Amino acid sequence: MNTRTSFPAYLISSTTAGVGAAFTTLTDADLDPGDVTVRVQYASVNFKDALAATGKGRIIRRFPCVGGIDASGVVESSSAQHFKPGDSVIVHSHGFGVSHHGGYAGRARVPAAWVNRLPSGMSALEAITLGVAGYTASLGIDLMELNGLSPTKGKVLVNGATGGVASVSIDLLAQRGYHVVAVTGKPAEADYLRMLGASEVIASADLPAGTKPLEPALWQGAVDSLGGAPLAALTRSMQKDGVIASIGNAAGLDFNGSVMPFILRGVRLIGVNSDNEPELRDRIWKRLGSDLRPRHLAQIAKVIPFAQLPQAIEAIVNGKARGRTVIDVGSASS
Numbered sequence: 082m083n084t085r086t087s088f089p090a091y092l093i094s095s096t097t098a099g100v101g102a103a104f105t106t107l108t109d110a111d112l113d114p115g116d117v118t119v120r121v122q123y124a125s126v127n128f129k130d131a132l133a134a135t136g137k138g139r140i141i142r143r144f145p146c147v148g149g150i151d152a153s154g155v156v157e158s159s160s161a162q163h164f165k166p167g168d169s170v171i172v173h174s175h176g177f178g179v180s181h182h183g184g185y186a187g188r189a190r191v192p193a194a195w196v197n198r199l200p201s202g203m204s205a206l207e208a209i210t211l212g213v214a215g216y217t218a219s220l221g222i223d224l225m226e227l228n229g230l231s232p233t234k235g236k237v238l239v240n241g242a243t244g245g246v247a248s249v250s251i252d253l254l255a256q257r258g259y260h261v262v263a264v265t266g267k268p269a270e271a272d273y274l275r276m277l278g279a280s281e282v283i284a285s286a287d288l289p290a291g292t293k294p295l296e297p298a299l300w301q302g303a304v305d306s307l308g309g310a311p312l313a314a315l316t317r318s319m320q321k322d323g324v325i326a327s328i329g330n331a332a333g334l335d336f337n338g339s340v341m342p343f344i345l346r347g348v349r350l351i352g353v354n355s356d357n358e359p360e361l362r363d364r365i366w367k368r369l370g371s372d373l374r375p376r377h378l379a380q381i382a383k384v385i386p387f388a389q390l391p392q393a394i395e396a397i398v399n400g401k402a403r404g405r406t407v408i409d410v411g412s413a414s415s
């Protein structure tokens with residue numbers, strides 16, 4: 082390994098002034114230990130990345146840390162038998178960009194369990210457009226269907242609808258024949274949401290605001306990126322045996338609800354977490370390459386140069402982004 086190889090990186094540090102991030106130059110010698118070294122082509126900006134880089138969430142577990150909880154690229158070297166130089170891969174979840182240098186750098190070195198080979202015919206750009214967001218959306222749908230979700234049973238609500246997890250969820254659910262109701266704080270994006278496959282678009286402010294433990298039963302399923310009060314409201318308006326995938330916390334961490342929807346309507350609240358063992362990761366990535374392959378990745382992705390990462394982080398932390406913001410790391414590193 083050439084330890085003098087240098088590359089640009091976006092490093093998150095903690096000082097007495099607080100948590101902040103800045104561009105720097107690293108070398109291979111700065112990378113964390115791991116089985117697989119990847120030349121990063123693309124990374125993305127997830128809500129968690131924005132909380133991490135701005136210090137608005139206590140995400141980073143080891144300072145300094147290169148940010149970026151997902152990346153796609155090409156294997157440069159590997160001591161793991163099942164990866165070889167030249168393999169196109171995606172890296173995400175576990176400690177990546179949290180307690181181990183992440184994807185906002187020309188190179189990443191990681192444990193093999195954090196790496197997946199790209200499904201056949203999927204490009205590095207398509208893979209990072211999915212990234213953690215698409216992986217988690219697919220995992221959520223997989224788990225919801227295992228818990229009874231079916232296109233014949235009623236409407237499926239997707240909130241935070243213009244976000245990354247939600248955009249992929251809408252695309253996948255619509256493709257599978259579900260009647261998708263997109264709920265958004267940006268009603269001006271209704272055309273985008275309909276293009277992805279939403280049958281209805283509702284402004285968050287127009288959702289029924291009842292506070293009884295059991296409100297009219299409207300939804301057989303819900304993909305929740307928000308947590309907080311919106312998640313508690315969802316539990317009240319689920320149909321009998323309805324299924325909620327709890328994926329995110331964009332609106333808050335606290336959840337103040339009643340058990341009545343669970344014990345009187347059999348509502349199922351399923352937690353979805355992307356830190357999975359290789360067997361499950363392989364299964365979900367195979368599905369992302371086959372029966373859970375989104376149709377609108379090109380429209381969901383916004384590709385920007387590495388230098389514009391700080392502005393993209395500001396946009397997402399302020400709820401102003403749409404779809405998936407992809408960082409072209411490779412062209413800055415070559």
Ligand SMILES: NC(=O)c1ccc[n+]([C@@H]2O[C@H](COP(=O)([O-])OP(=O)(O)OC[C@H]3O[C@@H](n4cnc5c(N)ncnc54)[C@H](OP(=O)(O)O)[C@@H]3O)[C@@H](O)[C@H]2O)c1
Nearest residue numbers: 128217241242243244245246265266329330331354355400
């Ligand atoms: N469980 C896991 O393993 C896992 C994996 C990936 C992501 N997540 C979580 O899932 C959530 C979504 O992630 P993402 O990457 O899709 O984020 P994102 O792209 O930023 O999408 C979040 C969306 O939520 C809405 N929103 C943002 N701030 C809000 C606020 N303060 N109140 C109400 N709505 C708000 C916005 O949509 P509208 O303007 O359209 O309403 C925004 O586009 C995040 O909490 C993330 O941490 C969890």
